[in-house]
Amino acid sequence: MWFVGKLCFPHKLAAVRHFSEVSKFNRHAKDWWSPTGPVAPLLRFNPARIAVIRAAIEKYSLPQSVGKTKLPLQGISIVDVGCGGGILCEPLGRLGATVLGIDEAEDSIEIARKHAKLDPFLDSYVKYRCCSLSELVSERKQFDCVTCLEVVEHVEKPQQFLNLLEAIVRPQGLLIISTINRTVTSWLTAICLAENVLGWIPRGTHHWNKLVRPEEISFCLSNNNEMKLMSSVGFSFSLFDNSIHLTGNLGVNYLMVWKKVALKS
Amino acid sequence: MRLQSRALVWRAIHLPQRRTLCGKSKEYDIVIVGGGLVGASLCAGLVQSQLPCKIALVEPNLQRLLSNSKEKSGEAVPLRTSTINPASQQWLKKLKIWELLDSQEVAAFARMKVWDSTSGSSLVFHASEVGMESLGFVVANDDLLRGCYQRLQRSLQSTQSQIDFFDSGVDDFHWYFSQSGFTKWPRLVLKDQNELHGRVVVAADGSNSTTRKSANIPWFSHYYQQRAVVLTVRTEKLHRTAWQRFLSTGPIALLPMAGVNISNVVWSTTELEASILCSASKETLVKELNNAFLGAVNLHKDSDTEEYPPSISEILRGPASFPLYLGHASEYVKERLVLVGDAAHSVHPLAGQGVNLGFADAQCLVELFENAWMTGRDFGELSLLLQYQRKRLPKNLLMLAALHSLETFFSFQFGPVSFIRGLGMSLLGGLIPAKKAIIDFASGKI
Numbered sequence A: 001m002w003f004v005g006k007l008c009f010p011h012k013l014a015a016v017r018h019f020s021e022v023s024k025f026n027r028h029a030k031d032w033w034s035p036t037g038p039v040a041p042l043l044r045f046n047p048a049r050i051a052v053i054r055a056a057i058e059k060y061s062l063p064q065s066v067g068k069t070k071l072p073l074q075g076i077s078i079v080d081v082g083c084g085g086g087i088l089c090e091p092l093g094r095l096g097a098t099v100l101g102i103d104e105a106e107d108s109i110e111i112a113r114k115h116a117k118l119d120p121f122l123d124s125y126v127k128y129r130c131c132s133l134s135e136l137v138s139e140r141k142q143f144d145c146v147t148c149l150e151v152v153e154h155v156e157k158p159q160q161f162l163n164l165l166e167a168i169v170r171p172q173g174l175l176i177i178s179t180i181n182r183t184v185t186s187w188l189t190a191i192c193l194a195e196n197v198l199g200w201i202p203r204g205t206h207h208w209n210k211l212v213r214p215e216e217i218s219f220c221l222s223n224n225n226e227m228k229l230m231s232s233v234g235f236s237f238s239l240f241d242n243s244i245h246l247t248g249n250l251g252v253n254y255l256m257v258w259k260k261v262a263l264k265s
Numbered sequence B: 001m002r003l004q005s006r007a008l009v010w011r012a013i014h015l016p017q018r019r020t021l022c023g024k025s026k027e028y029d030i031v032i033v034g035g036g037l038v039g040a041s042l043c044a045g046l047v048q049s050q051l052p053c054k055i056a057l058v059e060p061n062l063q064r065l066l067s068n069s070k071e072k073s074g075e076a077v078p079l080r081t082s083t084i085n086p087a088s089q090q091w092l093k094k095l096k097i098w099e100l101l102d103s104q105e106v107a108a109f110a111r112m113k114v115w116d117s118t119s120g121s122s123l124v125f126h127a128s129e130v131g132m133e134s135l136g137f138v139v140a141n142d143d144l145l146r147g148c149y150q151r152l153q154r155s156l157q158s159t160q161s162q163i164d165f166f167d168s169g170v171d172d173f174h175w176y177f178s179q180s181g182f183t184k185w186p187r188l189v190l191k192d193q194n195e196l197h198g199r200v201v202v203a204a205d206g207s208n209s210t211t212r213k214s215a216n217i218p219w220f221s222h223y224y225q226q227r228a229v230v231l232t233v234r235t236e237k238l239h240r241t242a243w244q245r246f247l248s249t250g251p252i253a254l255l256p257m258a259g260v261n262i263s264n265v266v267w268s269t270t271e272l273e274a275s276i277l278c279s280a281s282k283e284t285l286v287k288e289l290n291n292a293f294l295g296a297v298n299l300h301k302d303s304d305t306e307e308y309p310p311s312i313s314e315i316l317r318g319p320a321s322f323p324l325y326l327g328h329a330s331e332y333v334k335e336r337l338v339l340v341g342d343a344a345h346s347v348h349p350l351a352g353q354g355v356n357l358g359f360a361d362a363q364c365l366v367e368l369f370e371n372a373w374m375t376g377r378d379f380g381e382l383s384l385l386l387q388y389q390r391k392r393l394p395k396n397l398l399m400l401a402a403l404h405s406l407e408t409f410f411s412f413q414f415g416p417v418s419f420i421r422g423l424g425m426s427l428l429g430g431l432i433p434a435k436k437a438i439i440d441f442a443s444g445k446i
Helices: A002-011 A019-027 A040-061 A089-094 A106-117 A120-124 A133-138 A158-167 A184-197 A214-221 B002-022 B037-048 B062-066 B086-094 B141-155 B210-214 B271-279 B282-294 B354-374 B382-411 B415-430 B432-442
Strands: A077-081 A098-103 A126-130 A143-149 A169-180 A227-238 A243-247 A253-260 B026-033 B054-058 B081-084 B106-109 B111-116 B122-126 B136-140 B162-166 B170-174 B187-190 B195-203 B219-235 B241-247 B250-256 B262-270 B312-329 B337-339
Touching: A019 A106, A040 A089, A040 A143, A040 A169, A040 A227, A040 A243, A040 A253, A040 B354, A077 A089, A089 A098, A089 A106, A089 A120, A089 A126, A098 A106, A106 A120, A106 A126, A133 A158, A158 A169, A158 A214, A169 A214, A169 A227, A214 A227, A214 A253, B026 B037, B037 B054, B037 B086, B037 B141, B037 B354, B054 B195, B062 B141, B062 B162, B081 B086, B081 B141, B081 B354, B086 B354, B106 B250, B111 B415, B122 B415, B122 B432, B136 B141, B170 B210, B195 B210, B210 B337, B219 B250, B219 B271, B219 B282, B241 B282, B250 B282, B250 B382, B262 B271, B262 B282, B262 B312, B271 B312, B282 B312, B312 B382, B337 B382, B354 B382, B382 B415, B415 B432
Parallel strands: A077 A098, A077 A143, A098 A126, A143 A169, B026 B054, B026 B195, B054 B162, B111 B241, B195 B337
Antiparallel strands: A169 A253, A227 A243, A227 A253, B081 B136, B106 B136, B111 B122, B170 B187, B187 B195, B219 B262, B219 B312, B241 B250, B250 B262
């Protein structure tokens, strides 16, 4: 279990959220929706991710009451932790979910609010709040579905962070996490190629040794048998036609769907 | 049924007008500007896909189109027709518009003959050669439009989509293009003072699209110095072949229509000849037409009907004429704007491809919106709309170039060129795979 030590030990002395990481995202806040900016690759991943999330919610968590005339995710409450400019919240809101996006980067939240205002439909479906995850936990808020995409690799204490995420999932609810695996391929593609060679994302966005392996997430979440891994899927990017495909290979970018099966006594 | 549909028409037209009194601006997911064949079929496609979105259809002649019943158009034979290729027919069948067409006004042709006045060589396409039932259908435009609007009205109650009809033109467009992904919804001020905000605006308002002009999308255009003269004629015999002859002044086509020996003539010719033809007496016109199709051939009553078109006996409707342009927009999409049909591309009518390209655009757009909706995407997002451009622009451009080359190639009168042309046509006539490729291309399969 060497990786667990690696996961937990170096960050023991650091604060829960590292200031420089928040300011890094504040700096890029205005580019969240730019189709040519540093976040553009994330925007490209978005439709595939929404498809997976929607399918996961419909398969594992959807209440029986959902009728045919409503929107597909009508009545589902979702919190997106680390929502950035709201690029995940808006499509989920359009599918009918009641979405709360939280982020610690104040500028990102401002951008997210500004962008959501462009679409009058989203008004009643998407809300944003600038706060930390621990604030939601202390308020004892719980949601049908918690999404946390591309965030775990940026936090200082992943284990503590994952346990906080678990706390805001309501019983029978879903926790959806996506991040980048710590493998040789991910170092070659997500860091060398995407940051240094192609320049799609700004240099220094990801630190290889802070990336998280699926086993590590499983270890952190399954210590009290509350969470059950429902499925995991990898994403691959085709350089030929700039398209995103789903794959069984979790080597680079992957997404995990967890379900809170047991009630906490 | 008739009464019910009248009531619907009334409601559809008068509801928005009544709402004007509030003067409140309205928000729509999709605003379609232009309710011609492409706009109306796009609207029908969106309604059929059951997307729970709000659609606005803006068309200045809406009242006439919605109430365009058979009785009103009278007994007169139609003048303007469209050649529907098999791909478009499939789509119209899927939209359940095809079944609403007056079956009498749908004429299929299984054979096409192209020949040349100078070299005398010809080329014959048979649907049976390539395993198809027909090469195309000649349908009256009015009939097609009536079918589209009937379908729209019938599906109004059973759909999740909400459609509002606006019987008005657009007075002013306000676009807010930006590069940062923060593009405000465009605002359309209608002539009847309504104000529409659209997530995405679809411009289906023809080759003179005001929508395209307002968005400053450059338009490349070339005037052929030609006009197309259209007529509906009666032939002496029944025929089921699309005839096309390339004269020194341009191509002339005889297309079989539904009805007793009725055919449509599209004659592309010089401006001068067009004006002479349009002012000629009916007797002279019949003579001119027969001369154009048959030339010096003396057609006997018992001569081979496969070889030459039947002679024309009577002018039933027309002539009318319109100028021939080739045109293409430099881009089909901007953020929150899409061009479809003739607003994006206009082609020479010599192969009857114009409306087919438009239907293919509309079909592509409906599929795109269906997929986008599945993942909650914003319909106006540039990266989404670019997918439409990537799919449609190369195909449309290829057809545009092919038709233009064909037109140019056949307009050469220089001896050697016309010799090569004749040789090429004779060679092609024996090459079934090559003919199949041409037919597939014209049928919208590629």
